[in-house]
Structure formats: C-alpha cells, structure tokens
Amino acid sequence: MYNFVFQNTTKVYFGPNQLSHLGEELKQFGKRVLLTYGGGTIKKIGLYDKVMDELKKADLTVFELSGIEPNPRHTTVNKGRDICKKEKIDVLLAVGGGSTIDCTKLIAAATFYDGDSWDLVTHKAPVTKALPVCTILTLAATGSEMNSGAVISNIQTNEKYGLIHPLLQPKVSFLDPTNTYSVSAYQTACGSADILSHVFDVFYFNKAEKMDMVERVMEDVIKTVIKYAPIAIKEPTNYQARANLMWASSWALNGFLQTGGEFHAPCHAMEHELSAFYDITHGLGLAILTPRWMEYILDESNVSQFKKFGINVFGIDPKLPDMEIARKAISSLSDFLFNKLGLKSTLSEVGIDDKNFKIMAHKACRGGVLSGYKPLTEEDVEKIYRMCL
Numbered sequence: 376m377y378n379f380v381f382q383n384t385t386k387v388y389f390g391p392n393q394l395s396h397l398g399e400e401l402k403q404f405g406k407r408v409l410l411t412y413g414g415g416t417i418k419k420i421g422l423y424d425k426v427m428d429e430l431k432k433a434d435l436t437v438f439e440l441s442g443i444e445p446n447p448r449h450t451t452v453n454k455g456r457d458i459c460k461k462e463k464i465d466v467l468l469a470v471g472g473g474s475t476i477d478c479t480k481l482i483a484a485a486t487f488y489d490g491d492s493w494d495l496v497t498h499k500a501p502v503t504k505a506l507p508v509c510t511i512l513t514l515a516a517t518g519s520e521m522n523s524g525a526v527i528s529n530i531q532t533n534e535k536y537g538l539i540h541p542l543l544q545p546k547v548s549f550l551d552p553t554n555t556y557s558v559s560a561y562q563t564a565c566g567s568a569d570i571l572s573h574v575f576d577v578f579y580f581n582k583a584e585k586m587d588m589v590e591r592v593m594e595d596v597i598k599t600v601i602k603y604a605p606i607a608i609k610e611p612t613n614y615q616a617r618a619n620l621m622w623a624s625s626w627a628l629n630g631f632l633q634t635g636g637e638f639h640a641p642c643h644a645m646e647h648e649l650s651a652f653y654d655i656t657h658g659l660g661l662a663i664l665t666p667r668w669m670e671y672i673l674d675e676s677n678v679s680q681f682k683k684f685g686i687n688v689f690g691i692d693p694k695l696p697d698m699e700i701a702r703k704a705i706s707s708l709s710d711f712l713f714n715k716l717g718l719k720s721t722l723s724e725v726g727i728d729d730k731n732f733k734i735m736a737h738k739a740c741r742g743g744v745l746s747g748y749k750p751l752t753e754e755d756v757e758k759i760y761r762m763c764l
C-alpha cells in the first residue's frame with residue numbers, strides 16, 4: 376500500500392432545484408462568465424433557459440461558446456481561449472457531459488498560454504495558471520465534474536491525450552440527476568461502461584496491495600452501475616437510477632479509489648486511439664476492449680483478483696476452481712455490457728477494421744509499454760485490438 380495525499384476541492388450541489396445557488400457561486404470569482412456547451416441538447420431540455428435566468432438574476436455578463444464536440448478538439452479550446460482573452464473572462468461555466476467539461480478545463484488553462492493549446496496537452500508547455508471552472512453535469516460517465524483531468528483530441532494528427540493538473544479541478548459542480556433524464560439509452564450505456572472502466576482499468580485490476588475498505592467501495596461502485604444502468608435505460612426518468620449513476624460516475628474517478636493504490640489506465644490508452652482515429656464514443660470503445668483485455672491478461676499470477684471480482688460482484692460460486700470463476704466473471708461482464716446494456720460487441724460492428732492497428736498500438740504505447748496489471752507491449756496491444764474484431 377502506498378502513502379497518499381487525498382484532497383478533492385470541488386464543492387458539489389447534488390439534486391434538483393439547486394441552481395438558485397449558481398449566481399452566488401459564480402460571483403465569488405468575478406462578473407464575466409463564459410458559458411460553454413455542446414450541440415444544443417441543453418436548449419432542448421430547457422436547461423439553457425434556467426441557467427440564463429440565474430445568470431441574469433445575479434447580474435453577470437455572459438459570453439458563450441457552443442458547439443463543443445464529443446471527443447473535444449484542441450481547435451475548439453483555442454476558440455474558447457481567444458474569447459477568454461478578448462473578453463477578460465473571470466470564470467467559466469461548463470454545461471454538459473465530459474466533453475464540454477474537459478474542453479472548458481483546458482480553455483481555462485490555455486487562457487494563460489500564448490501558443491497552441493495542444494502544447495499543454497502534450498506537455499510541451501506547462502500549465503501555470505487557470506481560470507476557475509464551474510460545471511453543470513448532464514451525463515453520468517467521466518467523473519470530470521469532480522476531478523482534475525481533461526481529455527482532448529487533435530484530429531489533424533489523430534491523437535487524443537489526457538492531461539491531469541490540480542489547476543483543472545472544478546471549483547463547484549451542480550449534479551442534478553433530472554438533467555440526465557434525456558440521455559439516450561445508447562449514451563446511458565456508454566456512460567455506464569465508462570464508469571465501470573474507471574474502476575476496473577484504473578484501480579481494481581492493479582498489482583499494488585489495496586486497502587480493503589477502498590476495494591469494497593470499488594466493488595460497490597461496480598454493483599451500483601450493474602444494478603441501475605439497465606433501470607435507467609428502461610425508465611429514463613427513474614430518479615433513483617439516475618442519481619445512483621451520477622454519484623457513481625463522480626466517485627469512480629475523483630481520486631478516492633486511488634488512495635493507497637496505483638493509477639494505470641491501459642484500456643483508456645487503447646481506447647483513446649480508437650476515438651482519435653475513428654471518433655467513436657469513448658464508453659463504447661472501452662466496453663468492446665475491456666473483456667478482451669481481461670481475457671488477454673488473465674493468468675495464474677493475477678487469477679486471485681479476477682476470482683475476487685467474480686465472487687464479490689457477480690456472486691459466482693466460490694467453490695469452483697479459481698480459473699473457472701475468473702472466466703465466468705469475464706463472461707458475466709460481457710453479458711452485462713453487450714446484452715443487458717445492448718452495446719455493440721466488436722470493432723467490426725462499428726466499422727473498424729485492422730488497417731490502423733499497428734500505428735494505433737504504437738501510439739498507445741507512446742514509445743514504451745502500457746503499464747498496468749500486466750505491462751503491454753505494442754504487439755500485445757495489437758493482439759488485443761484483433762481480439763475485438
């Protein structure tokens with residue numbers, strides 16, 4: 376077990392009818408607000424009008440950046456950065472899912488850098504300062520509303536990388552599960568797969584000895600998603616289901632599950648290549664990759680963790696041989712992702728062939744190996760992509 380420092384400074388307002396606090400929260404940072412959002416969903420669901428009412432009531436001056444793409448582009452970050460500089464923005468308000476929030480976080484940092492925002496993502500230039508970011512979350516998936524990460528794409532170079540920096544941590548986030556009632560069955564499934572992957576990929580299947588308490592919370596986050604995602608898909612306005620998914624998304628990746636353990640994300644690195652080359656939905660890519668990655672890495676040295684997963688999460692008979700429990704656990708996960716959530720199960724089904732696997736594997740490993748439960752070479756990564764065809 377590792378020593379750790381745990382600090383999460385995001386103030387969270389959870390539940391409906393909390394937007395009356397929006398004005399007072401933003402005002403503490405200044406009067407000039409850049410409101411950022413995606414393709415207009417927030418207008419369709421009436422959230423835009425509610426937000427604007429609150430901003431007007433608080434007498435704030437509002438500028439807007441709309442059209443932030445899923446898998447947000449660094450060019451959009453540059454646009455937002457230009458608005459912030461020109462209009463002397465004091466605070467950013469991101470209303471949307473992980474893409475809008477991530478893009479907004481990087482705008483906040485890029486405002487204090489004169490070059491291309493991509494330099495910050497690739498660490499060519501350091502993040503030195505950032506404007507404060509507040510968020511109103513509309514999709515349970517990434518945890519970006521309560522963490523210091525941002526994932527940005529460069530479509531000119533087919534690259535997608537994550538940047539983690541404490542200055543990117545949102546100051547205040549409004550989490551109202553009713554804002555996710557309009558999320559489609561498909562996006563609910565993808566978001567749920569992303570939450571699960573944060574637990575499996577980043578924390579649960581890691582070598583370092585974990586604290587029991589933290590590991591049990593990981594399993595509870597997984598069980599929460601397994602219980603509530605199918606309910607949210609069937610009954611999109613089920614508050615209990617949407618609330619559980621929303622809070623699970625925040626806690627899967629807000630730093631708590633890392634306490635005492637390690638942080639690796641091999642499936643995320645492999646998935647970022649899929650979305651960088653093919654612009655597919657992040658959660659779908661993760662869903663397709665995760666069970667194949669599990670099958671690929673499973674061996675005698677790590678079977679005990681898969682066994683624990685099978686028994687504690689899926690209730691598999693502990694008297695069975697270890698390897699059988701592990702394999703049943705992986706097939707139970709596949710059944711959940713592809714049958715219960717209804718996600719496509721292969722890359723071929725989403726129109727991806729093996730043409731770019733070599734270069735994707737090379738980029739995913741960034742000149743080395745992908746660290747994790749079992750370090751993966753470029754050849755390993757290519758084999759995993761092939762297993763997904």
Ligand SMILES: NC(=O)c1ccc[n+]([C@@H]2O[C@H](COP(=O)([O-])OP(=O)(O)OC[C@H]3O[C@@H](n4cnc5c(N)ncnc54)[C@H](O)[C@@H]3O)[C@@H](O)[C@H]2O)c1
Pocket residue numbers: 413414416420444445446447471472473474475477513514515516517518519522524525526554555556557558559562566569628657658
């Ligand atoms: N920062 C992090 O820690 C972190 C972690 C994991 C993933 N990511 C990144 O986040 C991005 C994915 O974010 P996401 O999964 O939240 O999805 P998203 O923000 O890309 O949104 C997906 C789709 O859902 C729609 N949508 C959002 N809210 C809606 C609502 N209330 N009703 C109807 N439709 C709605 C959006 O318009 C969009 O079309 C990827 O780029 C991924 O790599 C970031």
